[in-house]
Each structure stands twice: as structure tokens, then as C-alpha cells.
Amino acid sequence: MIWEVHHIRERMQQAGVGMRDAMALLHMTLGDQEEFTGPLPEGMFEGLHSLMDRTVRGARIERFRPSRGRSPFHVFEILASEGQALGHLNMIYLRKPLPCYYLVYVEVLAPFRRQGLGSRILEAYKLFLETKGCLGLLDNIIPPGDPTFHIYTRLGYRPVEEIIGMQAMLRDNHYMVWIPASLRGIDMGERLLKLLFNLQRKRAVIDMKDNESMVERTIDEFRSVYRALTSMFQEELSQGTSTPLMRFMFTKFTTKLLGFRRRISTLLGYTGGESLEQIKIGEAVGQLAAQPWSLWGPRESRVEIMDPSAPDLPEWLNTDPTGFIEGLPLYRRPYLSRETWENWAGAADRISIGDLLLWGFDPTRLREWEFGGERYVFERSWPRFETHLRQRAQWLREIDQQASSMRFQGARLGVNPPLAFLSHRGNLYILRRKLEGIHLEEALDQLNGAPHLLHMNAMARIDRSILGVTRSVREWLASTAPPEMRAEA
Template sequence: MIFEVQHIREKMMQAGLGVKDAMALLHMTLGDQEELAGPLPEGMFQGLHSLMDKTVRGAKIERFRPSGERSSFHVFEIKASEGHLLGYLNMMYLRKPLPCYYLVYVEVMAPFRRQGLGSRILEAYRLFLEEKGCLGLLDNIIPPGDPTFSIYTHLGYRPVEEIIGIQAMLRDNHYMVWIPSCLQGTDLREGLLKLLFNLQRKRAVIDMKDNESMVERTIEEFRSVYKALASMFQAELAQGKSTPLMRFMFTKFTTKLLGFKRRISTLLGYTGGESLEQIRIAETVGDLQAQPWSLWGPKESRVEILDPSVPALPAALQENPTDFVEGLPVYGRPYLGKGLDCIGQDTHENFRIRDLLLLGFDPTRLREWDTGSGRFVFERSWPRFEAHLKQRGQWLSRTGLEASSLRFQGAQLEVNPPLALFSHKGNLYILRKKLEGIHLEEALDQLSSDQRLLQMNKMALIDSSILRVVRSVKDWLGRATASQIKAEIEDLTFFVPWDLERNFPKLTVEPSGVSIDRLWLA
């Protein structure tokens, strides 16, 4: 880690990067390390701490009214003295039946979080509401366990139920209201009820416009980070040379870009108008060997067994997890077979950055391990997700027990929690059993794109049968799960029975139709 940090610092100084670009690169490169998930440790980057402090202290908040067809929101922006955007707050004015501003979204750029900027912009928003004599409404989506959950309560926001009582139409929301002094003591119940009813009708449109705004800003951030990376390694790119750190940073940028591309494809109202194709990756960058795993961090390995059924672990795996896992075969999923044909490659190794861009994912993140007595999969992740993975694993085990006697549209629900975790050189490897199935989204994609499966699916409606089971499971989870977990249900990973060698779904065929006999949750 020390060499990594020193090298990055030297390259940033040589490139003359400003504090915003420097912090964005640091967050991208090192932000997944547990010890660097918070603010930058003192002394790690000499001079950058003081520069960041000056930037935060000198930041100013500006407000803009909507203008033009694409600007539906009033916006607070918090900017550095040089004009760089550090954070923003989107709000929408609701005129009737009570004057109100609805807080759509507030965000501080990742490298500048935990510096008090979020509180500053929210305080400016509160003063604005007081000056205008308007109610402030928001839907608090912060999970109850998050340290910032009470930030709105400290600013004087109250749950709307304290005024209007429990309302069935709001059961999936956590609306809070701020009341200016000029409306204190006023009976707001009827007006607030109508206001919330009107807001609920408009939420889909508001969320669509917010998604458009978010995509635009994020694309601009990606463009800025890529430009900074190209500036840092300009000499190496010109000479056709590369270092492991250079390859790691460009690969990290690529995988984050691909992850964002997958997420925005599911956003409400996103049409692709703001395309990621705007970000041009130079051929010299595309030709670089992909380096998706860290070579730095603590060299001492740490192994944690989470399930007693874990197989006997060879010494090489326990002592050097990174080399052991990264030397295993890549997990052979349908996407990979099709992707190798696309990139004209018949081997599962030696991927370049351009291959990752063509595939749309990092194929090396999942690797297979056949012990002779069992088949397993290693997933590469990052240290900062370790606590969450353990919590998810415990929840999965409990859920598996509760669901063992149930059937969902005739299918059994099984779970696949982590068996063991391996920490080494800044990487976190998760060991799970290899399932005789594939990811739900991949299964649906195969059914709609593979010519052989497409025709069969049209006749048998296999995808509809699978989705009925998934909906049944989600409905049960929504009823049976604690409120703090419900928000995560949409992010759960489902696996569908699948013959990987034949690329064919495993189905039960009956006169009434086709069905699956099980579904896995991970």
C-alpha cells in the first residue's frame, strides 16, 4: 500500500492535477479498501489534506431556478472557489394546496463526504424554506442503521404521521416535513394530506427527471476522471509502456464505468439519451492488459470460515489467496461463451481493457474451483463490503430455514450464503458452492436473445413462469422481513436452474405448462 500511495502521489504532482480530480482518482483507486473508506488518513498524501480543507472551507452554495425544458428542479450547488462542483441538492416547487418545496435528491461528491458539506447544503436549504415561508417535504430513504439516519430530525424535520396519522397510501414511504415559523401552530392536516396525495401522483415523473439529471452529472464525472487518468499516464501511453498500478487504475475505471452502464439501463425513464459512448477510450488504453485485482495492501492473508461445510483448504490458498484464486479457471457462464466469440478469443485468460468493454463485464471476477469432492466459485470483492457480506450471509441462512417448508408457485427456495472469506493484498475473496444455475437476469437475456431458446420461450412462456416464482418469493420476503431489510429485496440475487454445458433451462414439463422446481437466493 505504501508504494501504491507514493506512486499515485508522484504521478498526480507531475500531472498537476487539481484537488477535485486528485480526490476523485484517490476515491476510485483506494476507496474500496476498508481502511480508506472514510476521509483520507492524515499524512498519507502530504499537502493534499490542507488543500482539501481549504477547498471545503472555501466552498460556496449557489441556487439556480429552473430554466429550459430539461431543468425542472430548483438547484442548490456547493462549489469550490475554482468552480468545481462538490455537491448539489435538487428540489421541486409544489404550489397547491400549501406552498412547499419537495427535496428530490441531495448528494455530495464521494471524495468530499464526511467533511460537513452535506449538513451545510441542508442548512442552507432550511434557511431558504424559512425565508420563503414554505413547507419542506422529503422521503427519507436513509436506512435506519446508517449513521446519518437522524440528520433530518436534527434539522427539525418530523415524520408526516405525527400530523396526518397513519395512511395506507404512504406505507412504502418515509415522508418527513419541515414547518417554517410562520406556519407553526397552524392546522396543516388536511392541506398536507392533499399535498402528499398530489406528490404521490407525480412521483414517477419526478423520479424520471431526477434520473436524467443524475446520469448527466455522473457521465461528466466519468469524463473528468478519465481525462485525469490519461494526463497522469500520458508519458507511458505515448511510449507504449505500462506499470501494474497504471493497469489497475485504468481497469478500475473501466469496471466502474461498466457497472454504472448496467445500473442506468434499469433506471425509471432512462432512454439512453445521455450515452456513455460520449466517453472515448483511447486505443492505447484499450490495448492495456486488464489488472482487476489489487497487488498491494496487507500481504498477510486472513481466512474466516463462515460455514463448517467448507472443504479442506490447501496451504497455498490459506497463505496466498490472491495468487491461488487468480490462477483458477474463469467461471464458464453463457455470457462469457458468447462474449469470447464477440472478441475473437478462444481462451479464458489474458483479457485486455478493450475486451472488458466489449463483454460489458469483468469475466475474471468469478473463478471456478473443483476440489474433486465438490465444485465451488470464488467471487472477488473489496474489503469494505466484508461486514455487509457477513450480515447478508446470516440473513440468508435464516431465510433458508424459514422457507424450507414453503413452496412458491410450486418451486422450492434455497439459499447460497458465503462459506468463507479470504482477505489478501487489498482483495476480498468470497467462497460459495457452485450452483447448477445462472443469474436471473442472464437467464432472461438468454431466453430473449439465443435463437434456439427464443423460439422455445415464445411457445412455452418460460420467462413468465420464472418471473411468477420470483414475484412470489419477493412478496413473501416483503411480508416476512424486518423493515430495515425490505429496501434491499430488489437488490437480492436470484439464480435459476440451468444446464451450463447445453446452455438450456432445467424445466419441469407438464400438460399445464412448464415450471422450475427451485430458485436460489444469494
């Protein structure tokens, strides 16, 4: 395995993979292992970090006007010396009642973050506003607990409430304004309020256009990463051979692609899900055996019991969590038919990348375990998410007692926090009790699709009742969740 990892850099050089695509590939396929550290030897990235530093230092920022008929946005792009985009800032011009540019979105490609590029593009934007004599408006969506939450305050932005006072129509927003020297000292309260009112009316359309732009950029990135992967492993693909690391990287690419497909279906106004079909997965890749879990990283396991009611774990599970858990039967997931589940539950090693694409998700991520007369579920995650998962577990424990005493249209809310965390070979496993019940999506599908339930559902409107309860629960969770958890509620 170590030999394979050390040769990835050599493979990228031989395939002529550029700096931007190399970093995007590594981040997409290997980046869940704590930002390229931990389970992967540093030698794999020898020379890449210094090359990235040179790329960042040589980056320039250019502005592009809206393309006629394509996008309404003015764009700042951070360009590497080779002309590849490392980041961008979208803004839209609002003419009345005050000249203003609204900052729609700013992003730096994940591998190039924490290098100062975000601050550079925001400084360039501020200089542009000063030169034009225009206000700068933005909606600060950064969570308060994020280290970058105060970046706009440090750049001189002010909450609009300091100028126009609290406004009911803005209660769900965190608008901030930057005022150029040419407009300071004038009374702009009424005009700023009208400007914000006009912006609020246009927000849905602006956000929809930004979603379209984001999807287009992300599809381009997926396409570039796929080309890089197939170039790197062209010899193996043509010969029908493979290595564990090769299968792992293609599997990670596939699961990231499937996750993106699920997310864009919820985007405001986005209807172009079929455009993902632009990314054609070749037959040779589809036939590869899926390798969804890491085989690299420290051999020593780390087990932490989070709940005193957790079972005493057997010695084999403590010493080799990856081998033990990945050998368990698959958990029966919604949309995995009983026949499919019975065929694959004990034969996960035969699942191919083509199967993942057919099903639309990775069924190996959840495993069932029966022990001591009780049933449990293991969920596979990644070290990069451990801090967040611990925060969520703590929050669930805090609301457990309050939740058990509440009723939502007669329904009781139960909490199922983690019993244990197990870390091994670059994988993170979460142990929970298996709850008897039916998933929301599966229940709705059966109510609206099973012949023996259709008439009953039409008469009693059970699906509407279920959705009403779910909505009430989510509203309550959102009201009690800390800021960093509200998006999950």
C-alpha cells in the same frame, strides 16, 4: 509497487489535476480499499487531507434557479473556492394548496463526505425555507440502520403522520415536513394531505427528471476522471508501456463505468444509455492488460471459515489467497459464449481493458475451483464491502431453514451462503459452493432466442412462468429482509 503508489501524488501535481478531480479519481479507482486506508501507504495522501480540509472550510453554498427548458429544479450547490461543485441539493417548488419546496435529492461527492458539508447544505436549505415562509417536504429514503437516519429529525423535520395521521397512499413512503415559524400554529392537516396527494401524482415525473440530472452529473465525473488518468499517464500511453498500478487504476475506472452502464438501464424513465458513448476510451488504454485485483496491502492473509461444512483449505490457498485464486479458471458467466469462455478460461492474464468493454463486465471476478471431488466458486470483492457481505451472509443463514420448506408455484428455494472469507493484499474473496443450474438471464435469452426452444416457449410460456416464480421469491425475500437488505431482494 510502493514506489509507484508514492508517485501518484506527484503525477497528479505534474498533470495539473485539481483537488476535486484528484479526490474523485482516487475514490473511483482506489476507494474500495477501505476509504483510502489499509493497502495503500499513507504517504501517497500526504498533504491531500490537509488540502481537502482547506477546501471544505473554504466551500460556499450558492442557489441556482431552474434553467429554462433544461431542468425544473432549484439547486443549492456546495462550491470550492475554485468554483468546482462538491455537492448539490435539488428541490422543486409546489405552489398549492400550501407554498412548499420538495427536497428531491441531496448529495455530497463521496471523497468529501463526513466533513459536515451535508449538514451545511441542509441548514442553508432550512434557512431558505424560513426566509420564504414555505414548507419543506422530503421523502426520507435513508435506511433506519444508517448513522445519518436521524439527520432530518435533528433539523426539526416531523413525520407527516403526526399531522395527517396514517394514510394508505403513503404506506411506501417516509415523508417528513419542516414548518417555518410563519406557518406554525395553523391547522394545515387537510391542505397538507392535498399537497401530498398532488406530490404523489407528480413523483414519477420528478424522479425521472432527477434520474436524468444524476446521469448527466455522473457522466461528467467519469469524463473528468478519465481525463485526469490519461494526463497522469500520458508518457506511458504514448510509449506503449505500463505499470501494474497504472493498469489497476484504468481497469477500476473501466469496471466502474460498466457497472454504471448496467445500473442506469433500470432507472425510471431513463432512455439515454447511449449518452455514455460520450466517454471515448482511447486505443492505447483499450490495449492495456486488465489488472482487476489489488497487488498491494498486507502480505499476511486472513482466512475465516463461516460454515463447518467448508472444505479444509490447502496450505497454499491459506498463505497466498490472491496468487492461488487469480490463477484458477474463469467461471462460465451468462453472455460469455462457450467459445469465448474456452479461449479465456485459463488465460485471464491476456484479457485487456478493451475486452472488458466489449463484453460489458469483468469475467475475472468469479473463479471456479474443483477440490476433493466438489466444485466451488470464488468471488472477488473489496474490503469496503466486507461488513455488508457479512450481514447478508448472516441473513441467508437465518432464512435457510424457512426457505427450504417453502414452494413458489411448485419451485423450491435454496440458499447458498458463503463458506469462507479470505482477505489478502487489499482483496476480499468469498468462497461458495458451485450450484448446478442456469442463470435467469441466460435461461430467458435461450427461451427467446434459441431456434429449438422458440416454438416450445410460445406454446408453454415458460419464460412467463420463470418470471412469475422469480417475482414471488423476490416479494417474499423483501418481506423477510432487514431494512438494509431490502434493496437487494
